[in-house]
Amino acid sequence: MTLRTCFALIAALLLTACGVANNESKDASDSKDGTWTFVDGSGETVTVDHTPKRIIAHAGPAAVLMSYGIKPVGIYGDESVKTDPNLQDVDLDGVTILGEEWGSIDVEKAAGLDPDLIVADWWPAEKAHSGLESGVKAKSKKLAELAPVVGASQGASILELAEGYEKLAASLGADVDDPELAADKKRFEEAKTRFEEATAAKPGLTALAVSPADDLLYVANPKYAPELLDFQSWGLDVINPDSPDKGFPYWENVSWENADKYQPDILLLDSRTFDDSLAKARKQPTWNTIKAAKAEAVVNWPAYWLHSYGHYADALDQLAADIEKADENIGD
Numbered sequence: 665m666t667l668r669t670c671f672a673l674i675a676a677l678l679l680t681a682c683g684v685a686n687n688e689s690k691d692a693s694d695s696k697d698g699t700w701t702f703v704d705g706s707g708e709t710v711t712v713d714h715t716p717k718r719i720i721a722h723a724g725p726a727a728v729l730m731s732y733g734i735k736p737v738g739i740y741g742d743e744s745v746k747t748d749p750n751l752q753d754v755d756l757d758g759v760t761i762l763g764e765e766w767g768s769i770d771v772e773k774a775a776g777l778d779p780d781l782i783v784a785d786w787w788p789a790e791k792a793h794s795g796l797e798s799g800v801k802a803k804s805k806k807l808a809e810l811a812p813v814v815g816a817s818q819g820a821s822i823l824e825l826a827e828g829y830e831k832l833a834a835s836l837g838a839d840v841d842d843p844e845l846a847a848d849k850k851r852f853e854e855a856k857t858r859f860e861e862a863t864a865a866k867p868g869l870t871a872l873a874v875s876p877a878d879d880l881l882y883v884a885n886p887k888y889a890p891e892l893l894d895f896q897s898w899g900l901d902v903i904n905p906d907s908p909d910k911g912f913p914y915w916e917n918v919s920w921e922n923a924d925k926y927q928p929d930i931l932l933l934d935s936r937t938f939d940d941s942l943a944k945a946r947k948q949p950t951w952n953t954i955k956a957a958k959a960e961a962v963v964n965w966p967a968y969w970l971h972s973y974g975h976y977a978d979a980l981d982q983l984a985a986d987i988e989k990a991d992e993n994i995g996d
Contacts, residue, residue: 702835705786705817705828712812715836716781720762720774720807722794724750724971725783725815725829731972732833732840735759737777740795740807742766749936749969769795769804782813783832785825789888789913821897822890822970829971848974855980856898862987863899869992870901872928872956873965875915875937876945881923882915884932884967889914891970891979892932900987903928924953927995930986931956932965935979959994 700715721729723741727750730736740763745751760777763769784793792798793813796805816828834840863869873884873892885908886892892902903926905916918925931954934941942962945951952958963986966979 700835702814702832704814705788705819706791710812710814712780714780716811718777718779719781719783719836720777720779720811721782722784722815723748724794724969725785726759727751727754728826728829728971729783729833729836729838730754731845731974732830732838732842734833734836734838736783737779738762738774740764740769740774742794749966750971750975763795763804767795767800767804769801769807771803771806771810774807775810779811782807782811784813784815786815786817788817788819818888818890818968820890821894822976823894825890825971826973826976845973848972848977851977852973852980855977855984859895859900859980859984859987860898862984866987866990866992867899868901869930869987869990870903870928870995871895871930871932872903872926873932873934873967875934875967876941876948876951878944879920881918881920881945881948883918883926884915884965885913887913889968891966891968891976895983902932920948920950923948923950927954928956929992929994930961930963930990933962934967935964936967936969938964955994959991961990961994 699711699713701709701711703709719729719734719736720738720740721736723739723745726736726739736759738760739745739751739756740761741748741751742765744764745756745761760773762774782793784795786793787797790797793808793815796808796813814832816825816832818825830840873886873889875882875884883905884892885905886896886902887904887908896902905918905926908914908916945957956962964979964982966975966983970976970979
């Protein structure tokens with residue numbers, strides 16, 4: 665089990681540009697010979713002889729597809745569908761659940777669904793799609809033998825991820841100009857503006873993204889966390905750790921003895937396990953050697969799960985409110 669997904673158990677750049685890309689996707693799916701083509705997050709072009717209809721998807725992409733009116737026949741996730749933040753208030757009636765634990769997918773049940781496409785995020789650091797990474801059970805990886813696998817990349821920005829799934833939905837025949845979806849984009853733009861204004865008002869504010877565990881304090885590396893890269897580009901000084909793990913560069917593994925290595929003004933705590941992680945952190949004698957922890961300047965970090973404009977709008981609005989109340993002198 666990788667740390668990125670383990671923590672889930674205990675894890676439009678320009679609208680006109682979107683329009684062009686969406687038209688290209690539609691042209692591909694409606695080509696004269698009936699073939700469907702999509703450029704995967706890995707950069708590979710996937711082509712099949714028809715527009716896919718029977719889709720199996722990982723939880724996050726599944727939620728996005730359903731927001732566009734495309735209901736997968738099956739879903740697999742890294743945790744219970746009842747607790748996965750992507751699937752809250754999503755109607756899963758008629759959808760077969762193929763797994764609710766990272767690395768464990770019921771491929772036999774999946775085969776019975778006769779899928780013609782599998783949709784899952786592409787993770788550049790691991791060079792694999794969600795559910796097919798190193799450490800996944802060998803029998804679960806056989807999912808990739810059932811149908812082509814495509815997905816947007818967890819790369820430089822959550823916006824690019826959201827745009828990628830908008831393009832995918834358009835290529836599959838969805839109406840991506842639905843008024844409700846347009847409202848989500850508008851809310852996102854408003855939240856982004858509020859976030860930028862909040863960070864501009866506090867140029868000295870520093871933040872550190874963490875996920876506490878019993879053995880270590882895991883410090884996130886923004887290079888492999890697209891939402892943190894967005895925050896940095898929109899004015900928040902998110903600290904880049906100086907010694908990410910060479911084998912798994914999502915994190916720097918900091919011993920609890922050295923918990924005070926970095927002194928931010930606010931701590932961004934992995935929202936997927938917020939209460940549990942905070943409880944674990946508070947048991948550590950050195951937690952309060954971090955000045956922000958002692959000051960209880962700990963806020964939600966929407967770590968590795970955001971996929972849609974709507975969810976991003978909610979998360980950004982909350983974080984902007986937290987920044988507005990933050991003290992930029994705590995870490996001094």
